[in-house]
Amino acid sequence: MTKLNVEQIRKDFPILKRQVEGKQLVYLDNAATSQKPKVVIDALTEYYEGYNANIHRGIHTLAEEATDAYESVRETVRAFIDAEHTHEIIFTSGTTEAINLVANSWGNANILPGDEIVLTAMEHHSNLIPWQRLATERSAKLVFIPITEDGQLDMAEAKKLITDKTKIVAVTQMSNVFGTINPVKELAQLAHARGAVILVDGAQGVPHVKTSVRDLDVDFLAFSMHKMLGPTGVGILYGKTELLNAMPPFQSGGHMITTVSREKASWAELPWKFEAGTRNIADVIASGKAIEYLSALGMENVREHEIEITKYALEKLSELGDITIFGPKDATLRGGVIAFNVDAIHAHDIGQICADAAIAVRAGHHCCQPLMRDLNVMGTARASFYIYNTKEEVDLLFEALKEADKVLGHVAVR
Amino acid sequence: MSLSDDLYRETILDHYHHPRNHGAIEHPTAQVEGVNPLCGDELTLYLNVKDNKIEDVKLTAKGCSINTASGSMMSELLLGKSIEEANEIVDLFKRMMLDKNEEVELPDELEDLEALRGVKKYPVRIKCALLPWNTMLEGLGNTLKSPTT
Numbered sequence: 001m002t003k004l005n006v007e008q009i010r011k012d013f014p015i016l017k018r019q020v021e022g023k024q025l026v027y028l029d030n031a032a033t034s035q036k037p038k039v040v041i042d043a044l045t046e047y048y049e050g051y052n053a054n055i056h057r058g059i060h061t062l063a064e065e066a067t068d069a070y071e072s073v074r075e076t077v078r079a080f081i082d083a084e085h086t087h088e089i090i091f092t093s094g095t096t097e098a099i100n101l102v103a104n105s106w107g108n109a110n111i112l113p114g115d116e117i118v119l120t121a122m123e124h125h126s127n128l129i130p131w132q133r134l135a136t137e138r139s140a141k142l143v144f145i146p147i148t149e150d151g152q153l154d155m156a157e158a159k160k161l162i163t164d165k166t167k168i169v170a171v172t173q174m175s176n177v178f179g180t181i182n183p184v185k186e187l188a189q190l191a192h193a194r195g196a197v198i199l200v201d202g203a204q205g206v207p208h209v210k211t212s213v214r215d216l217d218v219d220f221l222a223f224s225m226h227k228m229l230g231p232t233g234v235g236i237l238y239g240k241t242e243l244l245n246a247m248p249p250f251q252s253g254g255h256m257i258t259t260v261s262r263e264k265a266s267w268a269e270l271p272w273k274f275e276a277g278t279r280n281i282a283d284v285i286a287s288g289k290a291i292e293y294l295s296a297l298g299m300e301n302v303r304e305h306e307i308e309i310t311k312y313a314l315e316k317l318s319e320l321g322d323i324t325i326f327g328p329k330d331a332t333l334r335g336g337v338i339a340f341n342v343d344a345i346h347a348h349d350i351g352q353i354c355a356d357a358a359i360a361v362r363a364g365h366h367c368c369q370p371l372m373r374d375l376n377v378m379g380t381a382r383a384s385f386y387i388y389n390t391k392e393e394v395d396l397l398f399e400a401l402k403e404a405d406k407v408l409g410h411v412a413v414r
Numbered sequence: 415m416s417l418s419d420d421l422y423r424e425t426i427l428d429h430y431h432h433p434r435n436h437g438a439i440e441h442p443t444a445q446v447e448g449v450n451p452l453c454g455d456e457l458t459l460y461l462n463v464k465d466n467k468i469e470d471v472k473l474t475a476k477g478c479s480i481n482t483a484s485g486s487m488m489s490e491l492l493l494g495k496s497i498e499e500a501n502e503i504v505d506l507f508k509r510m511m512l513d514k515n516e517e518v519e520l521p522d523e524l525e526d527l528e529a530l531r532g533v534k535k536y537p538v539r540i541k542c543a544l545l546p547w548n549t550m551l552e553g554l555g556n557t558l559k560s561p562t563t
């Protein structure tokens with residue numbers, strides 16, 4: 001038994017009562033986005049109905065209330081990821097924007113021709129394309145840490161590939177395909193030993209694994225609130241003070257300045273230097289509620305629940321003889337993300353048959369086209385779990401996959 | 415009726431499990447690649463057109479059931495047709511799939527294609543059904559341009 005009271009938790013999520021064509025919704029697409037508890041949804045209404053105002057600008061009561069609520073979330077986030085300073089937390093629109101901020105601002109100030117940017121073969125497009133663009137603009141080189149057969153990073157290769165030429169290592173904390181949890185702490189040590197910095201894409205990791213930026217000693221961490229019970233449109237960039245201070249602003253305009261003349265401006269201090277324009281105030285405030293909700297459950301308990309359900313799912317789904325499951329076989333090495341293919345059935349067909357049973361899974365390339373090519377598949381189906389998922393739901397998935405195999409399986413290889 | 419029954423009704427399953435005109439033509443008068451960037455479906459269409467007539471058509475497809483079945487049905491229906499006739503059929507099918515008001519009716523000889531009407535309920539998959547047909551349009555266009563011998 002895990003310490004999460006899943007039955008109780010499910011009551012906090014209004015959408016889980018949803019029926020799809022008369023069938024109870026089974027939501028297994030959490031790696032794409034999680035569902036939201038009522039406290040998060042209510043926080044949005046409370047803000048808009050009670051104290052909607054722009055922040056840092058007015059001296060009226062509503063503006064002060066909104067500013068306090070917004071800024072207090074910065075402290076909530078700091079504590080959640082164990083950062084040293086509140087000003088090291090920057091609100092962005094998502095992981096994607098956070099990574100683009102670093103690639104642009106830090107990248108243009110630090111990457112020179114011939115420098116190397118080390119990535120891995122399992123990166124999401126959002127931790128690949130910004131670096132591709134930077135490398136092209138700066139005549140730098142991209143280097144990829146390969147993966148082993150069961151979807152783990154080849155650390156022996158990593159040791160060889162991270163060299164004095166390396167300026168930054170950008171790596172995902174958890175693969176959104178294999179579920180693999182990467183040895184970020186060890187990679188940070190390797191990077192720092194060569195004078196490089198490390199950026200961690202925490203979009204999949206932070207929602208599921210207790211994360212301390214100080215323990216891991218990472219320089220940048222990016223993640224998205226919508227994958228961890230929060231609303232869409234909010235991401236977090238954590239950066240170490242010295243690095244953020246030395247970086248030029250990413251976007252410029254209102255709000256990120258101290259004094260402005262016609263010819264020039266001086267930048268506001270951290271974190272506001274990186275928060276130009278009116279921010280996503282309501283969603284940031286609601287994000288605070290999401291983090292409080294997770295903290296109250298305890299991230300250790302969240303992880304324990306996910307190991308248990310993932311272990312169960314790995315065993316159960318393996319009973320289908322025709323299934324290929326990607327990633328580590330050991331649930332303690334991975335998060336609750338399971339990518340798979342059944343026989344030679346196209347992932348879209350699997351997705352469709354699951355959808356007909358009101359089961360939401362993802363089907364496609366998961367924004368990892370290079371990885372799909374490495375695996376020699378067009379795409380995969382993917383089930384991903386969170387705090388409210390149950391073993392009964394895994395059983396329903398199993399039944400749907402059996403049906404898919406019956407109707408569409410055993411295709412002659414063409 | 416469950417959605418599955420609807421989508422994967424027998425005709426579609428039959429064409430999916432036994433695609434007609436599957437393979438390649440060694441010296442085609444036109445050869446076209448079609449891709450659906452959204453899902454990565456790929457197909458290669460081979461045409462042999464002589465004297466304005468589709469003498470042979472072959473397909474190799476790497477895609478979902480809808481894509482495979484749609485291509486198979488298309489090849490069966492267009493084999494032996496003139497370019498004009500083929501263009502008309504393609505046009506009619508595309509209109510049926512894209513029409514929102516269910517006003518496009520199919521003549522009896524195209525009744526197999528009725529099976530694909532169910533796909534319209536799933537907007538993302540209409541593209542899967544259309545891929546072979548759009549590729550065919552391109553192939554027919556190419557054939558017109560290159561002189562036949």
Ligand SMILES: Cc1ncc(COP(=O)(O)O)c(C=O)c1O
Nearest residue numbers: 094095096124126176203204224
């Ligand atoms: C590993 C990983 N990185 C980055 C992202 C991008 O996150 P967002 O779309 O919220 O910017 C995702 C989400 O799909 C992801 O899974």
